[in-house]
Amino acid sequence: MRKIARAHTNIALIKYWGKQDPALRLPLMSSISMTLDNFYTDTYLEKSSENQFILNGQVMDNKLSKRVFDYLDLLKREFGISENLKVVSENHVPTGAGLASSSSAFAALAYAFSSYFDLALDKQELSRLARIGSGSATRSIYGGFVKWQKGDDQTSVAIPLDEHPTLPMHLLAIELNKAPKKLSSTKGMQLAEKSPFYKTWLDLNDQQIADMELAIKEQDFTKIGTLAEESAMQMHAINFASRPFFTYFEPDTLKVLAILQELKQSVELYVTIDAGPNVKVLCLAKDVEFISKYLKKHLESVELVDTSFGQGVQLL
Numbered sequence: 394m395r396k397i398a399r400a401h402t403n404i405a406l407i408k409y410w411g412k413q414d415p416a417l418r419l420p421l422m423s424s425i426s427m428t429l430d431n432f433y434t435d436t437y438l439e440k441s442s443e444n445q446f447i448l449n450g451q452v453m454d455n456k457l458s459k460r461v462f463d464y465l466d467l468l469k470r471e472f473g474i475s476e477n478l479k480v481v482s483e484n485h486v487p488t489g490a491g492l493a494s495s496s497s498a499f500a501a502l503a504y505a506f507s508s509y510f511d512l513a514l515d516k517q518e519l520s521r522l523a524r525i526g527s528g529s530a531t532r533s534i535y536g537g538f539v540k541w542q543k544g545d546d547q548t549s550v551a552i553p554l555d556e557h558p559t560l561p562m563h564l565l566a567i568e569l570n571k572a573p574k575k576l577s578s579t580k581g582m583q584l585a586e587k588s589p590f591y592k593t594w595l596d597l598n599d600q601q602i603a604d605m606e607l608a609i610k611e612q613d614f615t616k617i618g619t620l621a622e623e624s625a626m627q628m629h630a631i632n633f634a635s636r637p638f639f640t641y642f643e644p645d646t647l648k649v650l651a652i653l654q655e656l657k658q659s660v661e662l663y664v665t666i667d668a669g670p671n672v673k674v675l676c677l678a679k680d681v682e683f684i685s686k687y688l689k690k691h692l693e694s695v696e697l698v699d700t701s702f703g704q705g706v707q708l709l
C-alpha cells in the first residue's frame with residue numbers, strides 16, 4: 394500500500410538564523426515555532442529505475458531536485474539502502490504567502506522515507522532526519538508550539554511544547570510578492586554572521602527561549618507576540634547591519650509595516666517576517682476579520698491567508 398506522509402509548515406516565533414554545522418544543519422541557537430494548519434506537503438516514495446522528483450504533477454530537473462536527491466543519498470547512506478527512488482510531492486502551500494515550504498517539504502520527505510522502508514523511527518529521530526534536509530523542517534514533525542534545541546547531531550531535535558494549544562492565536566499572511574526569494578536562507582545566514590550585532594543576537598537566545606517557553610505555558614498572547622516580533626525584527630536588523638548590508642525587505646514590506654503600526658493603535662497584533670518580503674500578522678481569532686478588512690481597505694489588491702495551529706506529521 395502507498396504510504397503518503399503529510400507535514401505542515403511552521404512559522405518561527407523565535408527565529409533560527411545561523412548554522413554551527415552547515416552539513417548537518419546544526420543551528421547556533423534554539424528556536425520556537427507554531428505549526429500551521431492550512432499549509433502542508435504530501436509526499437510518497439516509489440521504487441524506480443532512476444531517481445525522479447515530481448512536484449505538483451511536474452517532473453523537476455533543477456536546483457530543487459538536486460537538493461532532494463542529495464538529501465536522499467545522505468539518508469540512503471545512513472541506512473545502507475541503494476535503490477533508486479521516485480519522490481512524488483504535492484505542495485499545498487500557497488506560493489508567495491511567504492510561508493517556507495521547505496519546512497513541510499523535508500519533514501514530509503523524511504517521514505515518507507522512514508515509512509517506505511519501515512524504519513520505525515520515533516519522532517525525535519524523524520526530526521533529526523528532517524533537520525538535515527532543512528533546518529525549519531525539524532520543527533514540522535510536531536504540531537502546535539514546538540522548540541528546536543541547539544545541540545549536537547543527536548540532541549539538536551524538536552520537542553513539542555504544546556501539541557494542542559487552546560490559545561485562539563492566528564497567523565495572517567499578507568501576500569506581497571510571489572517571486573521565489575532572491576537570497577536563500579542558507580546564504581542569508583552566512584552573510585548575517587558578518588554583522589557586528591550577530592554575537593549579541595546569539596547571547597540573547599537563551600533568555601528569549603526561556604521567556605517564550607514561559608509565555609506559551611501561561612498562554613499569554615501579549616508576551617508571545619511581543620517576543621516573536623522582537624526576534625523577527627532583530628534578525629532583520631542584523632541583516633541590515635551586516636557587512637555588506639542586505640535585506641529581504643522590499644518597499645511594500647515597509648508600506649505594510651507602516652499600516653500595521655497604525656492599526657496597532659486599535660487592535661492587538663504583532664508582526665513577523667522570514668527570509669522574504671512578506672509580512673505575517675499574529676493576532677487573536679476574534680480580530681482576524683477586523684484586521685483583514687483594514688488591510689484590504691489600505692492596500693490595493695492584497696491577498697490574505699488566514700491560518701492557525703496545525704498538527705504534526707501523519708500518514709494518510
Ligand code: DP6
Nearest residue numbers: 405408409527528529578579667668
Ligand atoms: C527565517 O530552514 O529555510 O524562516 O536550514 O538552510 O534550509 P535551511 O534554512 P531554512 O531557514 C529558515 C529561516 C527562517 C527562520 C526559521 O524558520 O526559524
